Amino acid sequence: MKLNAGCWRQRLAVLLIATIWLTDCATVGFEAGAVAACPPVVEYSREFQTRAAEELVTLLEGSAIAEVLNDYAVMRQQARVCREA
Template identity: 70%
Template sequence: MTSNVGCWKRRLAVLAIAMISLTGCATVSSEDGRLATCPPVVEYGREFQARAAEELVRLPEGSAIEEMLGDYAVMREQARLCSSP
C-alpha cells in the first residue's frame, strides 16, 4: 500500500500559504478612498512648537533626542501624505 501523506502535506502547505496571503490583504481597508491604517497627525500650536524649538536648542550637539526628532518629523510627513486625499 502506498502512502499519500506527502500529497496531504503539500496540499496543507498550499492552503496555509493561500490563507496567509489572503489575511495580509484583509488588514487594509479603505475609507473615502484612503487607507484606514493611516495614523492621525497631531497638530501642535505655535506656542508649543516655539517651546519645543527652544528646548531643542539647549540639547547637546548630536544628541540622540535630536536624531529621534528628525525621524519623528519624517514619520509625521509620511502620515500626513498617507491621510491626504
C-alpha cells in the same frame, strides 16, 4: 482515543501554518495610491512648537533625542501625505 488526538494535532498544525502564511502576506507594504489606514497626525499649538524648538536648541550636538525627533518629523510628514492621498 490517542489516534483521534493525533488527528487533531495535525489539523491544528496545518491551521497554524496557514495562519502564519496569511499573516506574513498581510504585513507586505502597500503601493502609492492604494487604500491604507493612515495614522493620525497630532496637531500642536504654535506656542508648544516654539517651546519645543527652544528646548531642542539646548540639546548637545549629535544628541540621540534630536535624531529621534528628526525621524519623528519625517514620519509626521509621511502621515500627512498618506492622509492627502
